Amino acid sequence: VTITLLYFAAIRDLAGRDRESVVLPETVRDIAALSAWLDERESLRGRLAQVRFAINESFAQSPDVLHDGDVVALIPPVAGGSA
Amino acid sequence: MKVSLTREPLSVDTAMASVSHSGAGAVAVFVGAVRDHNEGREVTLLEYTAYDSMALAEMTRIVDELEREIDGVRLCVQHRLGELKIGDAAVVCAASAPHRDEAFRAGRALIDRIKERVPIWKREKGPHGEWWVGWEDARCTPDHHHHE
Numbered sequence: 001v002t003i004t005l006l007y008f009a010a011i012r013d014l015a016g017r018d019r020e021s022v023v024l025p026e027t028v029r030d031i032a033a034l035s036a037w038l039d040e041r042e043s044l045r046g047r048l049a050q051v052r053f054a055i056n057e058s059f060a061q062s063p064d065v066l067h068d069g070d071v072v073a074l075i076p077p078v079a080g081g082s083a
Numbered sequence: 084m085k086v087s088l089t090r091e092p093l094s095v096d097t098a099m100a101s102v103s104h105s106g107a108g109a110v111a112v113f114v115g116a117v118r119d120h121n122e123g124r125e126v127t128l129l130e131y132t133a134y135d136s137m138a139l140a141e142m143t144r145i146v147d148e149l150e151r152e153i154d155g156v157r158l159c160v161q162h163r164l165g166e167l168k169i170g171d172a173a174v175v176c177a178a179s180a181p182h183r184d185e186a187f188r189a190g191r192a193l194i195d196r197i198k199e200r201v202p203i204w205k206r207e208k209g210p211h212g213e214w215w216v217g218w219e220d221a222r223c224t225p226d227h228h229h230h231e
Contacts, residue, residue, distance in 0.1 A: 009204035
């Protein structure tokens with residue numbers, strides 16, 4: 001399965017790029033596994049706890065399965081702020 | 084237009100006009116502006132960036148769900164991107180309804196959900212440096228160097 005990863009804001013700075021195409025190992029089938037896989041990279045290690053994932057422009061949940069051609073975005077905490 | 088992202092100044096009049104109609108006895112407008120301080124630090128500029136296509140999709144989903152949840156409301160959101168100065172409007176929300184209770188409730192829910200869910204980020208700039216708002220452990224300088 002080949003997916004496109006998009007990086008934004010602080011995560012873009014950490015990753016040093018704004019997008020990349022990756023071929024997933026067979027063991028990486030869902031968002032939870034993808035997050036654990038990315039956490040093995042030195043640039044992102046320990047940085048993903050507060051990061052949400054989106055698949056094809058919708059927020060995804062941990063068990064959501066990845067498909068060939070998916071565009072997966074790493075969404076660090078958004079502007080939000082205090083009410 | 085119900086939702087928009089723009090690098091141009093926002094217009095309260097346009098937002099109001101897009102939700103006003105003859106059955107709307109109430110129009111509530113919220114303006115989120117850039118303020119000169121955040122968490123004790125002086126702020127001189129805020130730069131807003133977005134995952135544009137998802138931000139538009141998510142704002143549309145929020146408007147659609149609130150129009151289903153609260154009877155008779157019509158909603159509009161404009162969000163600005165780029166470099167904003169103190170006092171500039173960063174976001175304008177307008178909510179119309181037959182009566183004020185629904186208009187206020189819908190407007191409040193609209194801005195709350197936008198701030199929680201729409202992928203837009205703020206980079207704060209002031210005399211103490213610059214950093215991404217909302218993620219204190221990932222302060223990054225303009226040359227993308229990362230500080231612990």
